[in-house]
Amino acid sequence: MHKNDIITIYGSNPSTMTKAILETIDFETLLPNKNASITLKPNLVVAVTADSGATTHPEIVIAIIEHLQKKGYSNISIVESAWVGDSTKEGFRVNGYDRISDRYSVPLIDVKDDEYVKKTVGKVTMEVSKTILETDFLINLPVLKGHCQTAMTCALKNMKGCISDRSKRLFHTLGLHTPIAALNAVRSADLVIVDSLNGDLDFEEGGNPVQTNRMFATRDSVLCDSYGAALLGFELRDVPYIGLAEELGVGTTDLKKANIIQLNEPSDEESARPSGRVTYLAKHTEPDSACSACYGNLIHALKRLDEVDRLSAVDIPICIGQGYKGVNDPSKVGVGICTRGLGKSLPGCPPKAIDMIAFLKKLKA
Ligand code: SF4
Structure with missing residues (x-):
């Protein structure tokens, strides 16, 4: 998989869609070392299930673990923290991660309990999860959805679950955009697999999901968010952290250079049923x-x-x-x-x- 590839797939079965993406990626070429530590970073910002439009479908996590373990990778963990004031452990429980952890012997790491390493980029100093910094290969599993303060959230902003609550508060004080870009300059994902099945219309905590029955994957978090922004109807200027991350060398916003690999055609088998707002x-x-x-x-x-x-x-x-x-x-x-x-x-x-x-x-x- 090349850095400018964006692999897209349509459907309503997150498990088979994820496996099809992974087969296309050829993971063993990306990460030949079977003993490498691999971290899965879902979005469990609040303790609600994926049908709300807020959190990553757990079937995606299961499909990745099964695929990687079948290929011989054994050092896999799941790392996340909920937003300030919510419990990550409750998010794990509500979404069945305790069972996933037991069944596949994959540890769950709550960043709120982790050790932190101070990192500074420009004028932003933040406390970043030691586990995230030490992982060999980071797979980011964001939900593409609206966000009331930053217009949208996807790969770059999902990394906010990798810092301390104190740093999360600081990020909000600093207006989110500059610190989100800075965080990704410290550590961004090696692979992003986006849950764009039914992300929320405009709030990261969900409640008004918009069914889109789509997933996509890329190695470049900036390219990922640039593509996600276009899908949601945002110009890059509407989401400043994307361009700021590009300036810090995290990736490219140039969608003209993206190589879109479409694995199948969209289908009307599950036509959208609008609800809520x-x-x-x-x-x-x-x-x-x-x-x-x-x-x-x-x-x-x-x-x-x-x-x-x-x-x-x-x-x-x-x-x-x-x-x-x-x-x-x-x-x-x-x-x-x-x-x-x-x-x-x-x-x-x-x-x-x-x-x-x-x-x-x-x-x-
Ligand atoms: S409704 Fe028609 S144009 Fe739209 S995705 Fe389906 S086949 Fe394509």
């Missing part, structure tokens, strides 16, 4: 057998427009889905290649939210 955005859509990844991107695009009071530009329902294949109706507007026969249509399968936003803004330009 997502429902008011769904009113602007006219789905017919829409693939979840496509529909989820449209929901995020509409949310971004709503944030800048541009939702009024969308004054007719946006058609989306495989049901529009072969439909020729000049009065309708749609997104995705399936709607190519409509009066106005955005190509792509699925189009990213960032492209949908540009298209929708032009409707009432």
